[in-house]
Amino acid sequence: MKAQLERPATPGSNRRGWLYLLPVLLFAAVGVFLALGLGRDPQTLPSVLIDKPAPAFALPPLPGRDERGFSSADLGGRPMLVNIFASWCVPCRIEHPVLDQLAREGVTIHAINYKDAPEDALAFLRALGDPFDRIGADRQGRAAIDWGVYGVPETFVVDRGGRIRYRHVGPLQPRDLERTIRPLLAELAR
Amino acid sequence: MIAELGHFALVLAFAVALVQGTLPLLGAARRDATLVAVAPPAALVQLLLISIAFGALTHLYVVSDFSVANVAANSHQSKPLVYRISGVWGNHEGSLLLWVWILALFGAAVAAFGRNLPVLFKSRVLAIQALIGVGFLAFMLFTSNPFERLDPAPLEGRGLNPILQDPGLAMHPPMLYLGYVGFSTTFSFAIAGLLEGRIDPSWARWLRPWTLAAWTALTLGIALGSWWAYYELGWGGFWFWDPVENASFMPWLAGTALLHSAIVVEKRDTLKSWTILLAILTFALSLLGTFLVRSGVLTSVHAFASDPARGVFILALLVVAVGGALALYAWRAPSLQGGGMFAPVSREGALLLNNLLLASATATVLLGTLYPLALDVVGGPKISVGPPYFNATFVPLMIPLFLALPIGAVLAWKRADLVGAVQRLWLAAVLTVALSVGLVLVSDLELGLSLIGYGLGLWLILGSLADPLSRAALAGGGFGRFWRRLVGLPRASWAMVLAHAGLGVLVIGVTATSTGQSERILTMKPGETAEIAGYEVRFEGVREVRGPNWIARRGTFTVSRDGNFVTELASDKRFFVVEQRPTTEAGIHTTLLRDLYFVLGEPARDGAWTVRLYHNPLVVWIWGGAVLMALGGLLSLSDRRLRVGAPRPARVPAAMSAG
Numbered sequence: 001m002k003a004q005l006e007r008p009a010t011p012g013s014n015r016r017g018w019l020y021l022l023p024v025l026l027f028a029a030v031g032v033f034l035a036l037g038l039g040r041d042p043q044t045l046p047s048v049l050i051d052k053p054a055p056a057f058a059l060p061p062l063p064g065r066d067e068r069g070f071s072s073a074d075l076g077g078r079p080m081l082v083n084i085f086a087s088w089c090v091p092c093r094i095e096h097p098v099l100d101q102l103a104r105e106g107v108t109i110h111a112i113n114y115k116d117a118p119e120d121a122l123a124f125l126r127a128l129g130d131p132f133d134r135i136g137a138d139r140q141g142r143a144a145i146d147w148g149v150y151g152v153p154e155t156f157v158v159d160r161g162g163r164i165r166y167r168h169v170g171p172l173q174p175r176d177l178e179r180t181i182r183p184l185l186a187e188l189a190r
Numbered sequence: 191m192i193a194e195l196g197h198f199a200l201v202l203a204f205a206v207a208l209v210q211g212t213l214p215l216l217g218a219a220r221r222d223a224t225l226v227a228v229a230p231p232a233a234l235v236q237l238l239l240i241s242i243a244f245g246a247l248t249h250l251y252v253v254s255d256f257s258v259a260n261v262a263a264n265s266h267q268s269k270p271l272v273y274r275i276s277g278v279w280g281n282h283e284g285s286l287l288l289w290v291w292i293l294a295l296f297g298a299a300v301a302a303f304g305r306n307l308p309v310l311f312k313s314r315v316l317a318i319q320a321l322i323g324v325g326f327l328a329f330m331l332f333t334s335n336p337f338e339r340l341d342p343a344p345l346e347g348r349g350l351n352p353i354l355q356d357p358g359l360a361m362h363p364p365m366l367y368l369g370y371v372g373f374s375t376t377f378s379f380a381i382a383g384l385l386e387g388r389i390d391p392s393w394a395r396w397l398r399p400w401t402l403a404a405w406t407a408l409t410l411g412i413a414l415g416s417w418w419a420y421y422e423l424g425w426g427g428f429w430f431w432d433p434v435e436n437a438s439f440m441p442w443l444a445g446t447a448l449l450h451s452a453i454v455v456e457k458r459d460t461l462k463s464w465t466i467l468l469a470i471l472t473f474a475l476s477l478l479g480t481f482l483v484r485s486g487v488l489t490s491v492h493a494f495a496s497d498p499a500r501g502v503f504i505l506a507l508l509v510v511a512v513g514g515a516l517a518l519y520a521w522r523a524p525s526l527q528g529g530g531m532f533a534p535v536s537r538e539g540a541l542l543l544n545n546l547l548l549a550s551a552t553a554t555v556l557l558g559t560l561y562p563l564a565l566d567v568v569g570g571p572k573i574s575v576g577p578p579y580f581n582a583t584f585v586p587l588m589i590p591l592f593l594a595l596p597i598g599a600v601l602a603w604k605r606a607d608l609v610g611a612v613q614r615l616w617l618a619a620v621l622t623v624a625l626s627v628g629l630v631l632v633s634d635l636e637l638g639l640s641l642i643g644y645g646l647g648l649w650l651i652l653g654s655l656a657d658p659l660s661r662a663a664l665a666g667g668g669f670g671r672f673w674r675r676l677v678g679l680p681r682a683s684w685a686m687v688l689a690h691a692g693l694g695v696l697v698i699g700v701t702a703t704s705t706g707q708s709e710r711i712l713t714m715k716p717g718e719t720a721e722i723a724g725y726e727v728r729f730e731g732v733r734e735v736r737g738p739n740w741i742a743r744r745g746t747f748t749v750s751r752d753g754n755f756v757t758e759l760a761s762d763k764r765f766f767v768v769e770q771r772p773t774t775e776a777g778i779h780t781t782l783l784r785d786l787y788f789v790l791g792e793p794a795r796d797g798a799w800t801v802r803l804y805h806n807p808l809v810v811w812i813w814g815g816a817v818l819m820a821l822g823g824l825l826s827l828s829d830r831r832l833r834v835g836a837p838r839p840a841r842v843p844a845a846m847s848a849g
Contacts, residue, residue, distance in 0.1 A: 017524045020463070020519060020520045020523045020524050021520045023467060023470075023471075023516045023519060023520070024513060024516035024517050024519070024520050027474070027512055027513060027516050028513065030560070031505070031508070031509050031513065033560070033563060033564050033567050034481065034505055034508070034563075035505055036567040037563045037564075037566065037567050038501045038502060038505060087792060088791075090771075090772065117711055117800065119713050119794045119795075119800060120791060120792055120794070120800050122794075122795075123792045123793060123794050123795070123800070124792065126795075127792075127793075
């Protein structure tokens with residue numbers, strides 16, 4: 001302690017002085033990333049799959065609903081939505097009336113039932129209505145991984161050629177229909 | 191009127207903080223005793239003013255004054271009183287008020303209890319504490335005023351997110367903030383030390399009670415949060431590596447490292463510049479956590495509503511506080527002289543290893559938390575980093591840490607002989623191996639990670655207990671003497687044993703729950719029985735019940751084992767009428783050895799219901815272990831050697847004029 005008192009604090013007198021700069025430099029780098037990250041909305045998750053063909057998959061049907069299942073062969077022909085849902089997912093309940101509304105308007109909606117027990121999914125559809133054309137049961141969540149799903153619910157817009165054109169993360173709200181989904185579907189139908 | 195009073199108190203507190211943050215620093219630089227003397231009373235006044243503001247907001251919540259925007263958005267008259275009060279900190283503005291209140295609390299505590307601190311040093315600490323307060327009070331007043339009025343006032347409030355209406359969560363934020371914000375004192379001590387250019391054993395001694403207090407509170411806060419997530423979210427899990435959980439875990443890891451490295455400074459006057467860096471980084475990680483939760487850069491169940499203006503403000507705060515501190519560190523730390531040398535095999539060497547591993551673990555968690563953000567910023571895909579990453583990186587760092595811990599704790603300072611350590615620990619090591627082998631023989635345990643987990647947990651417990659027992663036994667003499675020696679050990683030694691053994695208990699709990707959980711998801715009709723982990727579960731049916739602000743469907747189960755009644759459990763699906771949101775209340779039966787954890791699901795056809803049954807072995811050990819660790823912290827805090835006998839420096843150092 002004595003030595004240190006006698007010696008004045010002179011910066012750079014230590015040859016390893018640059019080491020002490022390391023923390024502040026590293027922090028500056030982290031700060032830059034945080035600043036850039038601020039401008040971003042974590043809700044808009046762009047998909048790497050945008051404008052690419054949907055991934056190949058073939059899912060078995062939901063037992064007790066129908067025998068059709070859902071596979072990549074069912075995509076295309078006309079613009080459609082693919083909704084990822086699960087009965088255990090609370091936002092899916094909030095979203096469901098919006099999907100019902102779209103289905104009544106004649107929009108084709110297929111669904112991937114994500115990591116769900118079939119009986120739970122059926123109870124969910126019985127209680128809230130079934131707006132879906134085909135449903136594929138993705139019990140292991142494998143197909144959802146191929147789709148790049150981040151969490152349920154998610155909704156994809158697929159065009160006539162079977163390419164993914166838009167990805168919505170989180171529950172669809174009525175205003176999303178107005179702003180993005182309906183205009184995009186109309187454009188794709190042309 | 192009350193709202194305006196609270197607002198006014200906040201503005202006054204801001205003014206006082208400005209004074210407290212500038213005049214004492216000026217005074218310390220000029221050796222002006224009058225200016226320096228401003229700091230302690232200012233710190234007390236600040237606490238008083240922020241307490242008034244906090245009291246005002248609490249009052250507004252209790253009387254449900256919906257002309258205040260914050261109350262209208264987060265409360266409702268039908269809420270029980272306790273949740274009207276806890277609702278104060280269940281939202282962004284109110285929790286920020288709690289944040290600055292605790293900051294002021296620590297500042298006032300330093301002013302009131304830091305009697306052994308030299309006057310100049312104390313005034314600098316208080317000034318830094320006040321400057322942090324200036325930043326956060328400005329943040330509140332300019333972007334997040336909790337007292338903003340609403341005109342016209344609504345007749346009724348919008349209510350509080352139902353999953354927050356819970357006793358565990360009422361206590362979780364205050365505890366967590368006591369820890370988070372408590373580390374502001376270590377930060378202030380570090381900056382004041384750097385300003386004076388003098389870091390020595392007495393500095394570490396002053397730092398110690400504050401680090402201990404913050405660490406203890408943070409330990410309890412994290413444990414409470416994990417316990418809440420376990421029983422309230424209905425997934426049967428206890429830790430999800432969610433970004434915000436990580437945000438509280440990183441300061442804990444860094445704070446744990448700090449706690450240990452400060453001991454080296456205290457006893458051996460070395461590792462100083464590293465300890466200073468840890469003190470700065472621990473609080474920096476607390477601030478980063480605050481930023482992550484409130485800026486909206488990450489999605490998480492914990493995230494408050496995001497607002498870009500707020501994000502920019504907190505980022506600016508973070509940059510000024512942490513960037514400034516690290517720049518000061520880069521400037522002043524090179525002149526800190528290292529003290530005594532030590533051999534690799536020594537207490538210092540062991541604590542250094544502890545620090546390296548804990549710092550690496552912190553960096554690992556930080557990387558996993560920020561990686562998705564960084565990748566997004568550089569234009570990569572949006573990804574999320576989940577438990578597989580943390581299991582693959584964090585766990586391997588913990589294995590050598592836990593292996594080395596009991597050995598390090600028995601090593602002598604400076605130069606230790608391994609033979610002596612082996613003498614004290616061989617019995618514990620043999621017992622650990624014997625019990626682990628026994629465990630494999632009596633249960634169907636697989637050779638793998640779970641066995642390593644149990645072994646490490648046992649080793650931590652037995653190895654920690656071995657030290658005091660062998661120390662007392664090696665002294666010789668009969669049982670009476672042995673007992674007296676045992677009781678006569680300093681409290682700090684027992685605190686260490688308790689904390690380390692608590693860690694072992696926690697490790698065993700985590701291992702058992704992660705690897706031994708049984709889960710059954712099935713549909714049951716009333717009257718049907720199912721079997722899980724040797725228990726027969728009879729589903730009695732579902733009826734409707736009403737709470738103060740919710741209605742629920744309650745499923746009841748009767749549990750028996752070998753025909754003997756064990757317990758009756760009820761699981762609710764609650765629907766909160768005001769908020770229009772459902773929650774799940776799991777039915778949990780806890781013993782020391784296992785939890786039965788039943789969740790009522792959705793109705794299926796023909797009057798059947800889906801139910802999820804879990805059997806979680808030793809799960810309560812996780813929180814029990816954390817509580818033991820926190821008790822260790824409290825016990826160490828109560829050691830009277832901390833309060834008396836801290837060396838006072840004989841003279842004012844010459845190198846301090848640069849402040």
